[in-house]
Amino acid sequence: MTPLETLRATLGIASPWETQHGASWLDCAGISPRTLAAAMNACGARFITITAYELPESAGFRLEYHWDLAGQLLGFLFTLTGNSTQSIYDLCEAADWIEREIHEEYALEFSGRACEPLLLRTGDAPGVNLREPIKPVSAPSPEVAP
């Protein structure tokens, strides 16, 4: 059994690995990010990043967790219907900044940890950097009041 198949069996995921576009992908429906993080720690994988996507029509989020296993790039897909997921920070120290950044950009909550401000400055609110679309301005306002 290959390391990837061993990992899939450990996670108890039925769907197969899909290798395309630079990574091997696994749909992680039914398991939590913490289960994944614990399994990746056990096999000595290196955490890389989390990529967050906001789904259309406020349907939730898609999170891609990326790990490196012996030079192989792995992508694990999680779909969230709400705006909260479990933090893996206590299992994976390297996830600290990216969880805080996603929290600030998308107002996504990572339960089980406090997200200290990372990119936000005084007066900023989570969710303004990437989540809220920029409202089009109908007409440019004059620089100097008449």
Add this chain to the structure above:
Amino acid sequence: MSYRIPMGPYHPALEEPYKLEMICEGETVRDARLHIGFNFRGIEHLAETRNYYQVIALMERVCGICSFIHTLTLCQSMEQLAGLTPPPRALYIRTIMAELERLHSHVLWAGIAAKLMGFKTMFMTCFEIREKVMDILQAISGNRVNYSMNRVGGVNRDIEDPHAILLMVQALETEMARTIIPIFTTSATARSRCAGIGVLTHARALSCAVVGPTARASGVPQDLRRDAPYAAYPEMEFDVPVEPAGDVRARLLVRALEIMESCRILRQAIAKLPPGEFHVPEGKLSFAAGTAVSRVEAPRGEVMYSITWKENARNPSRVHVRTPTYANMPAVRWMVQGARLADTPLIQASIDPCYSCTDR
């Protein structure tokens, strides 16, 4: 009694704005907190408003030192969605440019480190050599900072006279072997100033998932050029320098040795530059719907791009960039714990931080 000392966001010891808030007892740092985001530009969001030509020009501006590496990683991921394979000559030119950029970055860093060590003569020497690296980059690309070399499916400019470039590289290698390398590997000044400070243990390097020379100086033998090779790296022979000590001197040694390995790769790549086209034929590109990822070993460590395209879309719907400093910087907290306050500028500089990348 403990007290807080803020360093930054604007401080003579910092090249770019960030803040290191240190908790000290006497002259000893007990803990530190890092603050970033002072130059946050929202480039990932901006990329969603750019087409496949414009997004390359935009992402080239994520970093002023690694501008080629960023477009290389982006183009590699876009090529996967477009189903394109660049011709062999383009892969070699990309390898040559990537190694010249590594030389440029390492020599620039060596100069800054020398300045922080109080070794001003070395600073001048490094910046003189850096100019010569930039001359080679200009001879190839016509530019000295943002090279505009990468395109989806190849590169924009050929190396028309490889022999002339090889002569320039050989002259540069001779000069660096005579100046930078012996000083950084054997000089008593560099050794006494750097040995034993800013230690990042092997275990902490693994838990922080640090990358690049910072990881290799803590005994973690990872390098994507060897572990997951791209461009023409599968055809290159080179060693990956690894030092176990984890201190500032180890980071200095790793980069010094990598300079020589870069020269070795450059000599091979220029000598073996294959004939033929340097990009795929012109034409309108179409991208498959989906997400593609690509990784490249930048001078500071691994860069990863994740790019998502929707069906028949003009622009990417999401571009995510994980830069090396973003992975390395949190480890500074552990490096400065127990250090003398006066050593902290050199310690934080030893990871070669880039806040242009981090605050992308």
